[in-house]
Amino acid sequence: MQARTRTTLVASAAIAAALSLTAITPALAGPSTRTTATTSAPAPSQGDPRSTVGRVADFYGAYIDSVWDTQDPAAGADAKALRSFYLSKAAQKKVAAFEAKEHADGILFAQNVPVKWKVAYTGSGAGHATSLVTLTWSDGKNPEVTHIKVQSDLKTRKITDLAAVK
Template identity: 45%
Template sequence: MSKHVSRRTAIAITTTAAAAVATLSLAFVSAASADGAAPRAGQAAAALPSVSGSPEGAFTRIADFYGSYIDAVYDHDGKTADQLRSFYLSAPLRAELKKWEETNHANGVLRAQNVPTQWKVDSTGSGAGKTNATVTLTWGGGGTTRIHVQADLKTKKITSITD
């Protein structure tokens, strides 16, 4: 019987050791940053980023537009940027932006001549059939610009972009 208990104990120790190795491996992989770099010694595991949304929400459409539009402009893909403007922006806003861009010699959606390195969209509430958001653009030097954006709740089209 002692051989049987010893064998059971050995199996339990082996199983526990394997589980510990698997847990440590998982912890190491989970601690990797979003860009795939491994954490440095002593660095705590950070939560991996998450993005969610709904095609039914006008606020989500604002965030979707800015994320996609910035990607297209960053990649010098004018055709995609134009298509995104056509899909997400109301016709009156597109006409207004064209005038703004001719006057200011800059991108009216971004209110700048260059492309931000980061963006963030925060809801500022909804009412009277509209949803409002503040888009914060972060530039290469660390400065930020805040843009106020409004979308129609019914059509989900962006109807206003202002400084």
Template identity: 50%
Template sequence: MSKLPARRTATLTLAAAAALTLALVTSASANGPAAGTPALVAARAAAPAPSVSGSPESAFTRIADFYGAYIDAVYDGDGPTAERLRSFYLSDRLQAELKKWEEANHADGVLRAQNVPLGWKVASTGSGTGRTDATVTLTWASGTTKVYVQADLATRKIVSIRD
């Protein structure tokens, strides 16, 4: 690979910076008069970046973790991973209940559907009597459905899924 003289490299760097600046100014102008205003630029910079957090000690976090990972596995067609997730996150009793529900309904008992949602959201609906409750909203092309989930606070296992 040939090496450019230092002066030539500096000239190319300055030319690239000028072209980038021109592209940014042109883009701001093309997007309308307010697109590049300082207030709008500051508002975009202040918008929080998406984040996810949780705790391995939280039964609620376990519900959210399970639904996120399970939907990913089903979406990817990875049946063995979906089964391992069920085994890890769901109580033995719930796993048996889901098998019966699935045989009767010919659908996935966790999702209460035959297909995979486009998105999901888990919201806490409180805790009491040794359990934590959550509502899982599943987003489909045609709308949303809700699944009501309960986890045991001591074991952090999901013990109930109802629609």
């Protein structure tokens, strides 16, 4: 009889804990992402470390985050480490040469930081994939947008070339 009472008690506690977790999880997740007539839910983020284009998106997301946070003393070191990890040596040299000549960020091709970014696959061939990075510089009805063509090596997944699209 005691074993059955103990089993029932443990099962009841487990059910109560599960129901409590189910009740509070939405609150812990943050604001609701329901879609209404005036707002839309943000697209879920996902990634795949094998995807060359995904790595370009990961790089731009992390890089923009690091240069956006100018108050964080680690931001400059983070941006440098990101460049070293995601860009080939040749691309790093090209970016440095652009920065020395133009006095602007050679990843963003600008002196400021965009408020939004997105990356789209545009094709592949000869061992490389090409992506188009769209940078949005302001909010509102007619935001300023620029584009960067990014080439990545399919084998190493490193960014091998960046060029502003005019």
